[in-house]
Amino acid sequence: MPTLVLIRHGQSAWNLENRFTGWWDVDVTEKGAAEARAAGELLAAKGFDFDQVFTSVQMRAIKTANIVLEAMGRLWLPMTKDWRLNERHYGGLTGLNKAETAALHGEEQVLIWRRSFDVPPPPMEAGSAYDLSADRRYAGIEVPVAESLKDTIARVLPYFETAIAPELRRGQRVLVAAHGNSLRALVKHLSGISDADILHEEIPTGAPLVYELDADLQLVERYYPSSSDLARL
């Protein structure tokens, strides 16, 4: 049975500071690194193993993947990094404090920007300090000025279908280390969640989410393994 494990990066510096991050490349905090280590130890203790790892081109996800793999004794596994697994681009909100933005624009507007299906945040202005369009890692890619969840799905899902799904179909055990909204895009697809209900789907940092799939990659079971039932093993 194909097994896919998704993990959102451990707490990042801007998760801690409550700032909109998107494509901006911030590191994990010590707490975030500890979350990733605990996730790797938990996966190993539960008997999970992987053949392939996919991640974004953002250091908080790459580091999380590496820390998980180190804890599992699997740093040697092949890892594919692709911008299509990046966090959703937060546009002109990038760098702003989420609570201050809510105080300025209202909670409701910020909820729309953060969780609506197809309303993008305001675009990033040209010349913004957070503009990554000239970053070498994005050479040849049209860096978005902002993305809604729908826009994020439009790049995450084709990547899943062309790069990840074929590996699962041939029996590879896959770990994906990515971001809150790129993983919401995958979860929406894998769990068949509606455009309206995806609003309520939150993915915690550093907690592995297991998808057991059938041969057609249809959902059999999904769960967050927990350390509390380790004693029963």
Ligand SMILES: O=C(O)[C@H](O)COP(=O)(O)O
């Ligand atoms: O990019 C960010 O700010 C976070 O990773 C995800 O933020 P959100 O929960 O506001 O979508």
